[in-house]
Amino acid sequence: MVDSEDSIQRRLVELLGNYCRPDVAWFAVPNGGWRFKRTAAKLKATGVRPGVPDIVILVRGRFHGVELKRENGRTSKAQDGMAVEIERAGGGYHVCRGFREALLCLIELGVFQPRIRFTVSGEAIANAKSQSVSVPVL
Numbered sequence: 001m002v003d004s005e006d007s008i009q010r011r012l013v014e015l016l017g018n019y020c021r022p023d024v025a026w027f028a029v030p031n032g033g034w035r036f037k038r039t040a041a042k043l044k045a046t047g048v049r050p051g052v053p054d055i056v057i058l059v060r061g062r063f064h065g066v067e068l069k070r071e072n073g074r075t076s077k078a079q080d081g082m083a084v085e086i087e088r089a090g091g092g093y094h095v096c097r098g099f100r101e102a103l104l105c106l107i108e109l110g111v112f113q114p115r116i117r118f119t120v121s122g123e124a125i126a127n128a129k130s131q132s133v134s135v136p137v138l
Contacts (some may be wrong), residue, residue: 002070002071002072002098003070003071003098003099004070005054005068005069005070005073007099008068008070008096008098008099008102009028009054009055009068011099012055012068012099012102012103012106013028013055015103015106015112015118016055016106016111019112019113019116020111020112020113021059021110021111021112021113021114024057024058024059024110024111025057025058026055026056026057026058026111027055027056028054028055028056029052029053029054029055029056031048031049031050031052032054049078049082050076050078050079050082051076051077051078051079051080051081051082051083052065052082053065053066053067053079053082053086053093053094054066054067054068055068057106057109057111059109059110059111060110062090062091062092063086063089063090063091063092064091064092064093064094064109065082065083065086065091065092065093065094066094066096066102066105066106067079067083067093067094067095067096068096068102069095069096069097069098070097070098071097071098072097073097075095079095083095092109094109099120100120103118103120
C-alpha cells in the first residue's frame with residue numbers, strides 16, 4: 001500500500017516533534033485542501049502562494065523546504081517554480097517520494113538528535129552519530 005501525502009506528513013511531524021534537535025526550527029505549511037472561494041481569495045491577498053513546500057526546516061542557518069509526495073507522486077508546475085525560487089535565494093528544496101525517502105532526507109539534513117537511530121520495517125536507518133536510542137517506525 002502506498003502512503004498518502006497526509007499520512008507521510010503526520011508520521012514525520014510526530015518524529016520531528018519527539019526527536020528534533022533543539023537548535024532546529026520547523027513548521028508545516030497548511031496550503032493544501034479545499035477552501036471557500038472567499039477564504040481562498042483572502043488568503044491569496046494576504047500572501048499565501050501556491051507551490052510552497054509541505055514542511056519548512058531551518059537548520060544551521062539555512063532554509064530547507066520539504067515537499068512530500070506519494071511514492072509515485074509528481075510535483076506541480078507551481079511547486080517546480082517554487083523550487084527554483086527557493087534555490088535561487090540560497091535555500092534547499094527537497095522532493096521526497098514516500099516516507100522512507102523523506103526520513104532519509106531529514107536525517108541527511110541533520111535535524112534529529114544525534115543519539116536517535118530509526119528502524120523502518122526492520123531495517124536500521126542510523127542517524128550519523130546514533131548511539132543509544134532506537135526508534136521503530138512502522
